Amino acid sequence: MxxxxxxxxxxxxxxxxxxxxxxxxxxxxxxxxxxxxxxxxxxxxxxxxxxxxxxxxxxxxxxxxxxxxxxxxxxxxxxxxxxxxxxxxxxxxxxxxxxxxxxxxxxxxxxxxxxxxxxxxxxxxxxxxxxxxxxxxxxxxxxxxxxxxxxxxxxxxxEAPPHCWVILAKPTIGVSTADVYKNLSLEDIKHPDVDGMVEAIKGQNYFKICDLVGNVLEDVTLKLYPEVAHIKEQMKKFGADAVLMSGSGPTVFGLVQHESRMQRIYNGLRGFCEHVYAVRLIGERNTLE
CATH class of the missing domain: 3.30.230.10 (Ribosomal Protein S5; domain 2)
Incomplete structure (x- = not known):
């Protein structure tokens, strides 16, 4: 079987x-x-x-x-x-x-x-x-x-966030999660509004979601790996609605509503980054068949 x-x-x-x-x-x-x-x-x-x-x-x-x-x-x-x-x-x-x-x-x-x-x-x-x-x-x-x-x-x-495009860009480096956490200063953290994000998702408020994205590991990784910071700056410059690093990195993602802008950002990133993807949010739960 x-x-x-x-x-x-x-x-x-x-x-x-x-x-x-x-x-x-x-x-x-x-x-x-x-x-x-x-x-x-x-x-x-x-x-x-x-x-x-x-x-x-x-x-x-x-x-x-x-x-x-x-x-x-x-x-x-x-x-x-x-x-x-x-x-x-x-x-x-x-x-x-x-x-x-x-x-x-x-x-x-x-x-x-x-x-x-x-x-x-x-x-x-x-x-x-x-x-x-x-x-x-x-x-x-x-x-x-x-x-x-x-x-x-x-x-x-x-519930799932509203549908949008997700552009992902990963530099050709590896990031040690252990190193990122080791360099994280708990006293200096600027905490994201996770509860506010939950409410924004419940309300299907795409632009509020974009305002509230946040990752406390991002500052650490950006300092340790300048390539990640460069990708984030470029993605913002190309016009993504929100830009954030996922997990401990090094992948940066951008949220975009419109396909034409997604294509422009994707093409711009492909000019200097090998691993670039444009996908949709799924956001729906798995079921056991």
Missing amino acids: KLLVKAPAKINLALDVLGKRNDGYHEVKMIMTTIDLADRIELVELEEDAIKIISHSRFVPDDNRNLAFQAANLLKKRFNVKKGVAISIMKAIPVAAGLAGGSSDAAATLRGLNKLWDLKLTIDELAEIGSEIGSDVSFCVYGGTAVATGRGEKIQHI
């Missing part, structure tokens, strides 16, 4: 850090929403009791460092599954980009194997298991739009 599952990327419309936790993680409050840029995960059942990762990108590990491998391994052990699976990962989301590509691959693997192995788990149970793999995996199991708290694993669903 074979299954194909989509693994969409996410962006952070707001990302706030509230403090350091005893477990070494940071307490966060953020709004995440899915976008129409997705990896494809193909799951093929194996008779042999093994997990095989088939990676089509040299930047994606094919061993137990891979989050999709960890997802499959966790399900196998917890539910005593004696069959194996080959997991083929076809990347469209850039790697180490602040778009939760690895987490979304793991979440898609959980959803797919639930069906392939007939585990009959609910989406809430899958999200709970996902939280053991990584902070963003719970959200990626659900998809849609949500306020995430704790270390990112506590999910409160909200």
Whole structure:
């Protein structure tokens, strides 16, 4: 039996850090929403009791460092599954980009194997298991739009933002999330209005959403990586309605309502940036088939 599952990327419309936790993680409050840029995960059942990762990108590990491998391994052990699976990962989301590509691959693997192995788990149970793999995996199991708290694993669903274009640009650098958090000064944070953003989304107020985007990690990454600052400046100059870095970076996204302006910004960025994408917001939750 074979299954194909989509693994969409996410962006952070707001990302706030509230403090350091005893477990070494940071307490966060953020709004995440899915976008129409997705990896494809193909799951093929194996008779042999093994997990095989088939990676089509040299930047994606094919061993137990891979989050999709960890997802499959966790399900196998917890539910005593004696069959194996080959997991083929076809990347469209850039790697180490602040778009939760690895987490979304793991979440898609959980959803797919639930069906392939007939585990009959609910989406809430899958999200709970996902939280053991990584902070963003719970959200990626659900998809849609949500306020995430704790270390990112506590999910409160909200409605999708109004439809618009999302332009993404990623410089050819990697960003260490650990380094970004290490350089974050909790005393100097200018906290974004996350609650105001929730109300703006509920009211479908596109321009209010654009006014309220904010990410406390952005200042740190912009100082450490000037390439990211350059992309942000150019995207603003080309006329995006809102511009923000996603996650710990280095991807910068811009929100645009009109297709003609989206095309102009896309073309402008392609002049100096290799990884540029123009996609739509999805913002709708996943369902288990």
